[in-house]
Amino acid sequence: MRLPRSHVVWLALIAIALFVLRLFSNQHYGFHRDELALLDDARSLAWGYVAYPPLTPALARTSLELFGDSLSGFRVFAALAQSIAAVLAGLIAREMGGTRATQIVAALFTALAPFSMVAGGLMQYVSIDYLWWVLLAWLVLRLVNSGDARWWLAIGAVIGLGMLTKYTMVFCVAGIVIATLATPLRSHLRSRWLWLGVAISLLLFLPNALWQWRHDFISLDFLQFIHARDVRIGRTRDFLVEQLYGNAGLMALPVWFAGLVWLTLSKAGRRYAVVAWMYLVPLLLFVLAQGRSYYLAGAYPMLLAAGCVAIEQFLHRQGPLRTGYALTGTALLTVWVVAMAMASGLIGLQFSPVNSAGWRISRAAHDNFAEQIGWPELVEEVARIYHALPPAERAHTAVFTNNYGEAGAINLYGPKLGLPTAISPVNSYWYKGYGATPPQTVIVLGDTPEDIADAPAHCEFAGRVRNRHNVPNEETEDHPDIFICRDLRIPWPQAWPKMQKFG
Known part of the structure; x- marks a missing residue:
């Protein structure tokens, strides 16, 4: 009909x-x-x-x-x-x-x-x-x-x-x-x-x-x-x-x-x-x-x-x-x-200004909008840490992310800031590996001080994730610290197969 x-x-x-x-x-x-x-x-x-x-x-x-x-x-x-x-x-x-x-x-x-x-x-x-x-x-x-x-x-x-x-x-x-x-x-x-x-x-x-x-x-x-x-x-x-x-x-x-x-x-x-x-x-x-x-x-x-x-x-x-x-x-x-x-x-709908009354109402219903805030600032902070390293060390440094959002943000905004492609053990990123050359220094995102203490390397605090709107979300609340890890004690070919994780 x-x-x-x-x-x-x-x-x-x-x-x-x-x-x-x-x-x-x-x-x-x-x-x-x-x-x-x-x-x-x-x-x-x-x-x-x-x-x-x-x-x-x-x-x-x-x-x-x-x-x-x-x-x-x-x-x-x-x-x-x-x-x-x-x-x-x-x-x-x-x-x-x-x-x-x-x-x-x-x-x-x-x-x-x-x-x-x-x-x-x-x-x-x-x-x-x-x-x-x-x-x-x-x-x-x-x-x-x-x-x-x-x-x-x-x-x-x-x-x-x-x-x-x-x-x-x-x-x-x-x-x-x-x-x-x-x-x-x-x-x-x-x-x-x-x-x-x-x-x-x-x-x-x-x-x-x-x-x-x-x-x-x-x-x-x-x-x-x-x-x-x-x-x-x-x-x-x-x-x-x-x-x-x-x-x-x-x-x-x-x-x-x-x-x-x-x-x-x-x-x-x-x-x-x-x-x-x-x-x-x-x-x-x-x-x-x-x-x-x-x-x-x-x-x-x-x-x-x-x-x-x-x-x-x-x-x-x-x-x-x-x-x-x-x-x-x-x-x-x-x-x-x-x-x-x-x-x-x-x-x-994404019309309400960040942190306005309308924003707070939508935030009470779901967190989707909050999880869209702050990714460029996160990458800028990683770039600051990366470029502060000596050139010789920087050449062997990788950015390691513990969740897929961080990896995607590094790969989207990072190239313009001179960052290498992110490596991550999460989901399909794990299949891409850690690169042709095993890194010697690693900038680590998505970890807490308690978790990083168990890493087989010497790790130190290097920066913190913030966003210009001061919006609390997973990145700023759950694991805001960024670390630099050196002197890895386990070879990458041996460690990587055990790192696979889901998120």
């Missing part, structure tokens, strides 16, 4: 407005620590990395080729993903029978979701992963409504792309599998198109699977380490509670919950029960696996769309509304959307 042009125009306008807003918002603050590592990986493309599959670095490389190291340009694909997701939410509402107004409201609720607002401002794999979940929901609904089994080809392709983006796509796949078995879609098990879709997804994922095999499935070790750390420090403790406010937002809770009830209990909604399964199965699996709350973020646009349709149908059953009631309802909805926009924008 062809989408009316007027519907396309309104959804496109929402997407364009959101994208333009991102372009202006995303040029403030600085690169996030995750983005700094992604920049490095984008310069060395491979079929796999320790911390994530290869698609996001490939998109980041495209951004580098198109826009250089422009902050806003680097985030174009993240912003675009959120804009497309909003359009898809409107299309999902249409597949469920929503009118043009309902489609627009569904798109707005999705665009204003707190997770989407933050994800559109950071080039991370979670930003792209979010899009694949929403796209899969729309494709599955197209399959349900059309009965055309060829949609399985597109579903398989998106699953493959999703697996090349973030491995938690397997939880979404589990939802689709159960939805297929539990609904009339099980008749498609006899269709060659379904199995061709499976083959496409496996074929797309194959290069990364082979990379994992050649690297002893190192990403499994990484994921086990990160998961154990998150559980230990309590990041998974409030998974269920955070579903109420962290992904779609507290103000949208009545909408998506109404959608879930409509999908599971109403006769009209049960036709689209596949969507409920695509939410409930990953929800249960993430609870059992003790996942982070944002892992399920991509499942909420389809519930928001369902909720908008459910509310529309409820109002329709009440009969024609009087003009006064209709105007009042429109006014209330407008106020509701504006309030959501203000709240989510304050939390997710």
Whole structure:
């Protein structure tokens, strides 16, 4: 069924407005620590990395080729993903029978979701992963409504792309599998198109699977380490509670919950029960696996769309509304959307000056903005220490970082200041080694005085990480000291294999 042009125009306008807003918002603050590592990986493309599959670095490389190291340009694909997701939410509402107004409201609720607002401002794999979940929901609904089994080809392709983006796509796949078995879609098990879709997804994922095999499935070790750390420090403790406010937002809770009830209990909604399964199965699996709350973020646009349709149908059953009631309802909805926009924008958009009241509000919700502050100053301090060394010693000096953000910052800002490429034992940096010539002197970042005391070398304090805004973050609070280490007692070829770590 062809989408009316007027519907396309309104959804496109929402997407364009959101994208333009991102372009202006995303040029403030600085690169996030995750983005700094992604920049490095984008310069060395491979079929796999320790911390994530290869698609996001490939998109980041495209951004580098198109826009250089422009902050806003680097985030174009993240912003675009959120804009497309909003359009898809409107299309999902249409597949469920929503009118043009309902489609627009569904798109707005999705665009204003707190997770989407933050994800559109950071080039991370979670930003792209979010899009694949929403796209899969729309494709599955197209399959349900059309009965055309060829949609399985597109579903398989998106699953493959999703697996090349973030491995938690397997939880979404589990939802689709159960939805297929539990609904009339099980008749498609006899269709060659379904199995061709499976083959496409496996074929797309194959290069990364082979990379994992050649690297002893190192990403499994990484994921086990990160998961154990998150559980230990309590990041998974409030998974269920955070579903109420962290992904779609507290103000949208009545909408998506109404959608879930409509999908599971109403006769009209049960036709689209596949969507409920695509939410409930990953929800249960993430609870059992003790996942982070944002892992399920991509499942909420389809519930928001369902909720908008459910509310529309409820109002329709009440009969024609009087003009006064209709105007009042429109006014209330407008106020509701504006309030959501203000709240989510304050939390997710990067407009507030550093240390302003708006900044402090966003900081209370998350630390993503704080982790974008101070990287150029960190590199400048390292450069000061490096150039203060005698030239003969400097020629054999390396910059050693204990986290990927520091390594990415050194490699981004350091060349202009005459610094060598950073060496680091963290994640994929470990595979790059310590250079052709073993260093004799090492400038060490990301260590504490207690930890450096155990180093097999003579180490002394050399400087401290600060930023001009005095923003407390991981670099200034957890390990601000910079050290110089000399007289290493263990040869690098012997030490390096034992240094590998995850972060």
